[in-house]
Amino acid sequence: MGHHPPVEDWATDFDHTDGVWAHDPFAIWDELRRTCPVAHSDRYGGVWLPTRHDDVAAIAYDTDNFTSRSIIVTEYRPPDLSPRGGVPPISSDPPFHQGARRVLLPPFAPQAIARLEPSTRAYCEELVDALRGRDIVDAAEEYAQHIPVRVIARMLGFPEEDAEVFRGFVDHVIEGVSLPIEQRVEGMGELFAYLRAQIDDHLENPRDDLTTYLLGAEMDGRPLEVGHVGGTIGLLLLAGIDTTWSAIGASLWHLAANPDDRVRLVAEPELLATAMEELLRAYAPVTMARLVKHDIDWNGCPMKADDWVLLPFPAANRDPEAFEKADQVVIDREVNRHSAFGLGIHRCVGSHLARMELRVALEVWLQAFPVFTLADPDAVAWAGGQVRGPRRLPVRIG
């Protein structure tokens, strides 16, 4: 991100947007877990970083002492929009959270997601068909990133040709956390103006899609407020894009870099369901965040009201206390209680969608390109911050 001085000491001055973290966070987390399992940094106005599975889980479950009213660490504290938060239900706390989440669960339940599989597969096939015959392609830019954008646009009933616009919002809101507040506010304004126009269009022309569903949805017997619907749609639009793109990209990166695993998956396609969970464990893209609600001594850590707490689920997934051979990718791992989609009441509402996209994306890719390797390992570029995944991934398919 380039706006911050480089990190000298990860235990006392860490920065999750540092390039070292983006490139290889695992060594940082392993070291911290052994020497300083809840690290603190004065950056971002004060932020804590637990790296043990049990600590990450305990904070995820503790909605009394930690609030979700903002879940992306930035230089400033967000306005208090409780109980709803700006983007419900991820930004909501109990008891409001339960009703706001209840509305979203049916359209994201596995039965509903299964209906999206044929169109997702057709789109993945279109993408690989366009790559056939080339020597080197970018599996992140030319494949992984397109899939979730198209799928969520179709679900929401937004123009598919606006994909580039959505990616701009993702860059700004999720990856642009170090931007000055004026620029962030401007970016949010553009996002909400775009959503407002889409909502107005759906109010005038209701149709069979998720936006129309939300505009007609009720919570506690009353229609959702327009601000609530706008926030939820903003969440759905943004949260599913670079996360899923990262999971697909990281999985393809692993298979390009580890031919034994790739060869085995091609030979035993029935192993994909298990292997995919292991790739989600090992390369979980998403780190969440909480704000401390009030001053508290948390297991000896003097946490202050409005301190940030990062919840690095990917670090929890690498804790040797919670997983055998935690640092190894074991594609037939049978015991795998990973938390790539979070833990507790904020379990990723789109997890069934993400899993479907990841499975279909890998199936289609492996069928089209059973042999592929990293074209230039040094050219692979990873985004860090709270959503980690490869943004440039040149692979040789020819």
Place this chain on the structure above:
Amino acid sequence: MRIHIDQSRCEGHGRCYTLAPDLIEADELGNGREIGDGSVPPGLETAARHAFDNCPEHAVVLDEDR
């Protein structure tokens, strides 16, 4: 053997009904619930244990003695 989903812990990750579809089904919210009384017929014990071993919330309860 008997399998049961502790609804106070289930958050709808769906690992159980993916790994043991003959024993657990998804409700309309995506949470898991046991099919019938949760009795595990012979031959499905491994599927039941997979469901148990992969629930991030420890919501799958296995009773080996019933």
